[in-house]
Amino acid sequence: MFSRRSFLSAAAAALAAPAALANAPKTSLRPQARAAVGLRSGAGSAQSNAASSLKALLARSGLSGQIGCAVAEVANGKELEAHAGAEALPPASVAKALTALYALDTLGANYRFTTRVLAAGTVTGGVLKGDLILAGGGDPLLNTDHLAQLAAALKKAGIREVRGAFKVWDGALPRVRTIDAGQPDQVGYSPAVAGIALNFNRVHFEWKRAGNSWTVNMDARTEKYRPEVSMARMKIANRSLPVYTYADRNGADQWTVASQALGKGGARWLPVRRPAAYAADVFRTMARAHGIKLKAAKQISSLPTATLLAQHHSPPLDLMLKAMLKYSNNLMAEMIGMTATSKRGKRPKGLKDSAAEMSRWARTKYGASSIRMVDHSGLGEASRVAPNAMLKVLVAAYKTGSLKPLLKSFPMRDGNGRVIKSHPIKVAAKTGTLNFVSGLGGFLTTSSGTVLAFAIFAADTKARARISRAERERPQGARSWNKKAKRLQQQLIERWGQSYGT
Known part of the structure; x- marks a missing residue:
């Protein structure tokens, strides 16, 4: 017998080596002190001011390249705020959340x-x-x-x-x-x-x-x-x-x-x-x-x-997917994703072919047209997902209860990196990190219990294109760029948690 605890312990040991971790999160979300935006308090000019303040927040991040984000209330699917929500950007390992849903829908949670x-x-x-x-x-x-x-x-x-x-x-x-x-x-x-x-x-x-x-x-x-x-x-x-x-x-x-x-x-x-x-x-x-x-x-x-x-x-598939998402293991995503495609009666020729089938599935099941994947892990830089397309997937997945239990919980931290155990905002999400690419998608629960789905993608594709193949393990400037992206993600989480927390 293989218990949940023993499996996750074994997976942690097996995946703990640095080379095994592909895009695993290095830090948890840290709140940034700021006044509540209060988007619910008015309409018209209030919404205009909110959009302006969002643009200002994105501009202050200092990120080169493109940024897209969107947030919605899961109860009704209503989009609450977005910037470049229709702009398709590289999702990095946030794509693994899509792969997990694809596998569950095709193979079932008990597949071995x-x-x-x-x-x-x-x-x-x-x-x-x-x-x-x-x-x-x-x-x-x-x-x-x-x-x-x-x-x-x-x-x-x-x-x-x-x-x-x-x-x-x-x-x-x-x-x-x-x-x-x-x-x-x-x-x-x-x-x-x-x-x-x-x-x-x-x-x-x-x-x-x-x-x-x-x-x-x-x-x-x-x-x-x-x-x-x-x-x-x-x-x-x-x-x-x-x-x-x-x-x-x-x-x-x-x-x-x-x-x-x-x-x-x-x-x-x-x-x-x-x-x-x-x-x-x-x-x-x-x-x-x-x-x-x-x-x-x-x-x-x-x-x-x-x-x-x-x-x-x-072990059963649901336990494997939990480990895949926690440790962001690329091989697990590709093998599980291609197995799902094969089980759908469409033997793939390779990763691109299998990922195209997953993209078609997402369009059919969720109406998410702006998803074009070239693999199941998000490692390939040619994959593109729009924030509002990911939002459709997340809202639907929350209602079925299939994804959120598999996602990693991120404790909020103070400015010194200490966990704030009593912080009112709770986050369960999937990160994604490539050189000059950063993504975060998942769910946040506000202090009032309101659950929001969100997707944040940022990418400087021009800077990434300048990196030679030999430099891609540790390219110059990528680390500082990704730190800025993570900081922005944290600020957006705080913004949405405060704005829609009443």
Whole structure:
């Protein structure tokens, strides 16, 4: 049995490494002291003054680029205030809220992903006279511990020898080399996507100083296991830049790292570009630990008729979505989103194709026409969502009760960063952060109990376009820009919470 508490604890441990966190919020909302705007007190000139004060607030933010925002009361869907509400901007990871709704509507809250070990042949006296197949089922939470459990279950099923081939199938989903090709090779939040994944398709790279050189290690570690892998290899190169290079060569992920960047030692998670080979590599190690020797894996494109030997089920979808939104994990969003599209009877060719189907779904279900996604995570900068379109989705989702319980609660804080436990405004929302892109969408509850839905998007696409691919991990100016965006979001939350709190 997998309880909610144990799952979220495990997900927290698995996702806590910096490379696993894609656009996770760094700070909670902090209130800014200001007088109540009092938008309800009058009409006509009062509304004009309110619009003027909103424009002034946005201008004072100092943000370059474009800003759009909108807020509505969920009880009746009435839009209360907006600026450039019809302007479609990059949503960043706020898009994951849309993906969560798409998956729930298509798959259902109790849907589980299944990874199987199959026998294509006969078993006599513990000997499989045929092929053993590791078959992925699109589970984005599969990790090394689970493969170890499958290997143990294989032994328990009486298998002690496999005379045929060892095969791996990842065809449950289309193969995608990287979520966003514009990202640097080494960032862990843009790995490959396929029908099988392991450890969020990240491999652990560790180096230690050894005399005048370093020892390096590539493994698929969890807290319990640290199996080394052969499908990802690292070579130290005598240079200062670039820090990393990558090549898919000789059936393996071939990395080099600059010696002058290593220092005394350290570690980081690197993305995996060959997920099937990665999972098969680790499963061979785990099977060998139980006395079952497997040949080098062969990747297959279709499943033959076979007998089930062992299987692993993921937690139910609603728990997975809660973790996906909390930790803003890109791989989870893409695998869950493409699984939903496949279940709708429209096998996607890739992320863009699947995201287009999700956009069509949003138009049909919510009447939200200004949603054009290129992926399910929001990592691709070509995605566009208008604030008022997101508002339609949020208002409808609140009425069904499907989204708000999955969103992260943000405590309000004072100017020194301390949580204000008794603050009257309560916020549950999804953040989104890319370089020179920031978004926030969700719900706020005022002191009177009124619930508002809101969407805030800001983007300087020109500044983003000037960043080279190599600089995208830490581009100059992006951090200060995003801080301004977060500050503005906080001021807008305070404005709406005070203005519509009576």
